Amino acid sequence: MVGGVRDYLESLPEAVLTRLFQSPASCLAILRLLSPLAKTYLLDMVFTDAPVSLDRIDQLVKPEHRxxxxxxxxxxxxxxxxxxxxxxxxxxxxxxFCTSLRCALTAGPANEKFGVPCDDRSSVTMDFLTEYSRTKWESILHFMVQSTIEIAESLPPPATGALNLLQQSGLMAGPSPTRLHITSEGFQFLLQDPNTQVWSLLLHYLHLASKIGRDEVDVLNFIFMLGSLEVGKEYAAQDISPTQQQILVDVADLGIIYHVPESKRFAPTPLAQILTSENGDGAAENTDAGKSLKGFIILETNFRMYAYTDSTLQICILNLFCDLKSRFSNLVVGRISRESVRRAFHNGITADQIIQYLTVHAHDQMKQTDSGQILAPTISDQIKLWQLELDRFVSNSGFLYRDFATAQEYNLIVNYAQEMGALMWKNDSRRMFFVDRDSNRKVLEYVNRKMTS
Incomplete structure (x- = not known):
């Protein structure tokens, strides 16, 4: 999710980024998010106050890599x-940025911005933090698909803050945080690797935090600081700002840190390693989703499916669009049918998303084809045709114009609507036409001008 974080940072105004650059932890995190070549350029300028010539920049790259x-x-x-x-x-x-980064790289002044470790021996172990983060994160993923199949593992429900984030981010929808169902965006979220999933939720959290008036610089500084802390150690929580106190509770709901309410200390979990690294494979492997990143699905041309997995999460995802028939210790057998994919379509899941999931998680044997196609065309085409059955009628919001006095008046206005791309339907014999909602104001202004002229 490095690209998504960079895109978010690029969207911030220069004044906001300048405030962010005052934190050494944030500057170190941003440096880690850059490409290797960008890091080289920046580090070449950090320890010098003089401008660097463009000729010097050109010398660092071969002509073929311009x-x-x-x-x-x-x-x-x-x-x-x-x-x-x-x-x-x-x-x-x-x-x-240079001043703060020098401070971070040389352990200079204001090094407390990287957290204040507790002096006494930590009361939590690495095994505990690993299991805690796994349980918290998987409870969120399982909740997104909980209505489809009984989960064998006993996982606690997600915290209220996590449920609100799922609803507000559009990953799930429903009348209340306890009565939610997965959306198309939520299914796309499940297709991502665990590292991308963590940052996706945090980016949604950043957008929501700014909407409710929290200082986004304060939020970003704290998130970047968490990624710089040592996993397995406990840090003091009493000296952080009120905004960061609330962030502490919110990210604990996601399993990124371990924090007991009213406690004056917290401990980052392996999931926190994802926040400032280009890959967090070690953290990802600890999750149920991370263990199932390899291909495990074999799909026959008769739509019979064999999934070689013991991951309850992946089984729940499969049950969103597949009728499961049998389950063994490391094998699930099912069949994709018209009814099963229509059930997925009604939840907002698209045919392309189903095809993408089957392709990404296809077993290695399915990839050994002469045609180079992982899924047989009969399968992908049929899934798309099943979706087209539901897309026969497409509704569009707009306005209907009718009751024109003369054909000249009708032709004048309908031609204007067509020229500006607002026309969606017309019937010349009945002197009626339909324009989209966004363009109606311009058409209406044109009608008023013609009527008054």
Whole structure:
């Protein structure tokens, strides 16, 4: 999810990023999120106050890799980490960022921004934190598909904060946080790897936090700081801001940290490693989803499916669009039918998402084909045809124009609507036409001008 985090940071105004750069932990996290070439350029400028010439930048890259150089410079510029001085043909790094990053790399002043470790011996172990994060995270994923199959494992329900986040982010929908069903965005979320899933939820959390008036810089600083802490150690919680106190509770609901309510200490879990690293494979492998990243599905052309997995999460996902018939210790047998995929379509899941899931999790034997196609065309085409059965009628919001006095008046206005791309339907014999909702105001203004002229 590195790209998603960078895109979010690039969308922030320069003033907000400048405040963010005042935190050494945030600067170190941002450095880790950059591409290797962008890191090289930035580190080359961090320990010098003088501008760097463009010739110096060109010397670091071979001519055949100029496109990578341009991309790296563009990323740094969009993040306001550098500024180009065209007159002198030089590049200068952001001074605030350089100061904070030097502090982070050399353990200089304000190093407490990386958290204050508790002096006494930690009361939690790595095994406990690993199991705690796994249970918390999988309870969220299982809840998203809980209505489809009885879960063999006894997992506690997600916390109220996590349920609200699932609903507010659009991953689930329903009348209340306790009566939710998965959406199309939620199914797409389940297709992602665990590392991407964690950052997807956190990005939704950032958007929601800014809407309710929380300082997004304060939120980002704390999230980046968590990714820089040592897993297995406990840190003091009494000296953080009120906003960060609430964040502490919210991210604990996701399993990123272990924090007992009213406690003055917290401990990052293996999931926190994902926050500032390009890959968190170690953390991902501890989850049920992470253990099932390899292909395990064999699908025959008669739509009979064999899934070689013991993951209850993956079995729940399969049951969203497949009729499961038998379950063994490491094998599930089922069949994809018209009724089973229609059930998925009614939940907002699309045919392309089902095909993508089957393709991503296909067994290695299904990939050994001469045609290069993992799924047989008869399967993918039939799933798409089943969706088209539900898409025969498409509703669009708009406005109907009728009762024109003359054919000239009708032709004048309908031609205008057609020229501006607002026309969705017309019937010349009955002098009626339909325009979309967004363009109706312009059509109405045109009608009023013609009637008054």
């Amino acid at each position: 496109s990578a150089q341009v991309e790296a410079i563009e990323k740094l510029r969009h993040l306001h980490l550098i500024k180009e001085r065209y007159a002198s043909k030089t590049i200068v790094a952001n001074s605030t």
